[in-house]
Amino acid sequence: MSAIDNHQAAEIIFERSNARARLPILHPKIGAPMVDVRHLYHDTGCLTYDPALGETGICRSRITYVDGDKGILLYRGYPIAELVEQCSYLEICWLLLNGELPSAGELATLTHAITRHARVNEQLLAIYGGFRRDSHPMAVMCGVV
Numbered sequence: 001m002s003a004i005d006n007h008q009a010a011e012i013i014f015e016r017s018n019a020r021a022r023l024p025i026l027h028p029k030i031g032a033p034m035v036d037v038r039h040l041y042h043d044t045g046c047l048t049y050d051p052a053l054g055e056t057g058i059c060r061s062r063i064t065y066v067d068g069d070k071g072i073l074l075y076r077g078y079p080i081a082e083l084v085e086q087c088s089y090l091e092i093c094w095l096l097l098n099g100e101l102p103s104a105g106e107l108a109t110l111t112h113a114i115t116r117h118a119r120v121n122e123q124l125l126a127i128y129g130g131f132r133r134d135s136h137p138m139a140v141m142c143g144v145v
Contacts (some may be wrong), residue, residue, distance in 0.1 A: 010035045019044045
């Protein structure tokens, strides 16, 4: 989301108290402009009311964008459906950690590192093997830890 545009604002006038509030307008990179009501209560003593939060932008994010009415769900600008269909688990891990999808070389390096360090220690396997097959999983985990 871009910074507040001080040149554009919405003004609210409360008839009973004649209170006024000048509310800056935010211009996100994607989606509709939003009225910034963060200081409305401080300035006027009034809150906003949007019972289903259908007309409210809940947060500011540089990572995700959600528009449920249009079925849009983006992560770092990539549609989630495309990530799920076209990317491997490790590619998604790289994206989460680094903010971009990996190049072929970066993916190969990550795959090698994960493969090399993902093996379970043989002694740990022996500890697991000491439990009965019908042991409760939580008891096994506590015992191993």
